[in-house]
Amino acid sequence: xxxxxxxxxxxxxxxxxxxxxxxxxxxxxxxxxxxxxxxxxxxxxxxxxxxxxxxxxxxxxxxxxxxxxxxxxxxxxxxxxxxxxxxxxxxxxxxxxxxxxxxxxxxxxxxxxxxxxxxxxxxxxxxxxxxxxxxxxxxxxxxxxxxxxxxxxxxxxxxxxxxxxxxxxxxxxxxxxxxx
Amino acid sequence: xxxxxxxxxxxxxxxxxxxxxxxxxxxxxxxxxxxxxxxxxxxxxxxxxxxxxxxxxxxxxxxxxxxxxxxxxxxxxxxxxxxxxxxxxxxxxxxxxxxxxxxxxxxxxxxxxxxxxxxxxxxxxxxxxxxxxxxxxxxxxxxxxxxxxxxxxxxxxxxxxxxxxxxxxxxxxxxxxxxx
DNA sequence: TTTTATTATGCAAACTATTGCATAACAATA
DNA sequence: TATTGTTATGCAATAGTTTGCATAATAAAA
Numbered sequence: 001x002x003x004x005x006x007x008x009x010x011x012x013x014x015x016x017x018x019x020x021x022x023x024x025x026x027x028x029x030x031x032x033x034x035x036x037x038x039x040x041x042x043x044x045x046x047x048x049x050x051x052x053x054x055x056x057x058x059x060x061x062x063x064x065x066x067x068x069x070x071x072x073x074x075x076x077x078x079x080x081x082x083x084x085x086x087x088x089x090x091x092x093x094x095x096x097x098x099x100x101x102x103x104x105x106x107x108x109x110x111x112x113x114x115x116x117x118x119x120x121x122x123x124x125x126x127x128x129x130x131x132x133x134x135x136x137x138x139x140x141x142x143x144x145x146x147x148x149x150x151x152x153x154x155x156x157x158x159x160x161x162x163x164x165x166x167x168x169x170x171x172x173x174x175x176x177x178x179x180x
Numbered sequence: 181x182x183x184x185x186x187x188x189x190x191x192x193x194x195x196x197x198x199x200x201x202x203x204x205x206x207x208x209x210x211x212x213x214x215x216x217x218x219x220x221x222x223x224x225x226x227x228x229x230x231x232x233x234x235x236x237x238x239x240x241x242x243x244x245x246x247x248x249x250x251x252x253x254x255x256x257x258x259x260x261x262x263x264x265x266x267x268x269x270x271x272x273x274x275x276x277x278x279x280x281x282x283x284x285x286x287x288x289x290x291x292x293x294x295x296x297x298x299x300x301x302x303x304x305x306x307x308x309x310x311x312x313x314x315x316x317x318x319x320x321x322x323x324x325x326x327x328x329x330x331x332x333x334x335x336x337x338x339x340x341x342x343x344x345x346x347x348x349x350x351x352x353x354x355x356x357x358x359x360x
Numbered sequence: 361t362t363t364t365a366t367t368a369t370g371c372a373a374a375c376t377a378t379t380g381c382a383t384a385a386c387a388a389t390a
Numbered sequence: 391t392a393t394t395g396t397t398a399t400g401c402a403a404t405a406g407t408t409t410g411c412a413t414a415a416t417a418a419a420a
Contacts, residue, residue: 006278084290086297093182093214093270097333100330152280
């Protein structure tokens, strides 16, 4: 179970509310780990019950109040320990690949459409990635240690993304050879 | 929910028992969709209750009998319909990337070890992929339609895998610059 | 002033997945 | 003969995730 660890990782440097976490998870760490707000709120409560996170209510003007969570000493220790554990590779479960196993003359055009949509989505994402990389991670060797790790995650995202675009192009060419 | 669809996809051409499916899921389709035998048996029962799969007991000599499942007309229709639905991209949830966000001088060596292990695992997998590709998918344009789809899934696996190896090398170089 | 959007948090039900345990037929080995 | 390994299927408990619903404060627009 790693959602809790992903959340704690997001709280390493900043204290955040559930709402802010949910928003941030749509970008940055969320590129590598997604979660709905329901899950995040649930996990936050569990973690603060365990005393791995501290919570405090913040009064706001013009907005509803929020509950801000931050890492405790115990939380940092537990997270650091988790990093030392070993992880199994998890297969990327992707509907699209299962669907491709079902390719026939009737659905080739539909699948080509899905691949085109994925391609566009990936283009947008790569644009974001690249923007972040150029702005904050231009010279990886000179970064402070932790940022090097973040850079590597970003680099994998970029490489895999570019690879995916190339695959989409190959796939679209091959799918075009399937006559309806 | 796509485990049911992955199972039906595996049964498109051959009738298989739960045990055989579980074994096959460790290779082939299983590269893109993993499931434990418990899940598979459960899903098989659900699908045959829905009459999307037929079941029959096969008497064996020298081994316990097995229950073999096969696609029904209704199952094929439901699967074909599912292929036409649209799919959301699911974020690859990978512990390793979350761990990298926690990079520090204390865990750099450990993470390098994990990456090395992943690299070796991917090498073995690529070896398998390549063997399959050379043997069965050497000339994609001339394949029958459905096999073209399978080829594309394999091609993505190969491309992403090679990309991953390159990333591992980059990561190991950068991690080596982190002083303990 | 009613509606709509944003910020903010949560419950409950249903579904999906993992872990641990259990059984049993048969073969091969010690 | 007792143990171990392979084939074969399953239950139960727990954990994790998704979906649908619900609430409420405030701001901005219609």
